Amino acid sequence: MWTLQDAKNKFSAVVEAALAGTPQEVTRRGRPAVVVLSIEEYHRLLNSAVQARESFADHLMAFPGGDLGRPDVAPRNVDV
Numbered sequence: 001m002w003t004l005q006d007a008k009n010k011f012s013a014v015v016e017a018a019l020a021g022t023p024q025e026v027t028r029r030g031r032p033a034v035v036v037l038s039i040e041e042y043h044r045l046l047n048s049a050v051q052a053r054e055s056f057a058d059h060l061m062a063f064p065g066g067d068l069g070r071p072d073v074a075p076r077n078v079d080v
Contacts, residue, residue: 001025002014003028004026004027004028007024014026015036018037018038018041023036023037024036024037
């Protein structure tokens with residue numbers, strides 16, 4: 001894991017490690033901020049996500065459904 005300042009100072013090393021197959025995590029102000037990874041790994045992850053994603057229609061059709069019904073509510077008095 002790299003701090004942002006170290007990653008800036010040694011960016012070539014960050015890139016080389018990512019190209020070697022090890023994603024490089026960078027923190028900013030002590031918190032995880034970004035990951036540097038090779039373009040091949042990026043495309044692999046992107047293609048995997050696209051293939052696993054279902055269509056919006058499939059998502060809607062998977063709704064458990066059933067009759068949700070409406071609550072029995074008395075109308076309010078408007079003659080006041």
